[in-house]
Amino acid sequence: MMKKLTIFLAGLFFAGLFATLASAHDVKAGAIEIGHPHARAMVPGAKVGGGYLTFVNNGSIDDKLVSIICDRAKSSEVHQMSVSNGVMTMRPVAGGLVVPAGQTVELKPGGYHIMFMDVAKPFKEGEIVKATLTFEKAGPVDVEFAVGSLSGTNASAGDTHSDMGGMDMSKPQ
């Protein structure tokens, strides 16, 4: 009897734990599931910050991220980072980021990312940065970006966001 109760309580505990983990920052807009939105802490004086997350389109029609509004930044856009001839470049994704039906699009260091531009107060580790993402079909959704460490919790080689403070958009990095 006692053992049964213990197992039951343990079950409740784990169910609660997983519910907490899953709902921490994950949100849904229509058929679009948004996973693990996080941002990189910025060095003092830096003007641009990077935001990362995952979009899963569970629907049967393609959707498109058409706008990002964040009150911490003057403007926010989706960028694509790529390497050509050994030179890292990044450019805005024109016309919105397409999230094809049934597919996952990952925004991560070194690839697609959200670029917060003209940030007045650099993001600090532990902060939550709120933004409203608008999809063409799924509509607007509020997202909370958890600010991680300066170097990033999942830093990958080739990421230059930590030193983008002096980034010049017209020049390759």
Ligand SMILES: [Cu+2]
């Ligand atoms: Cu960028």
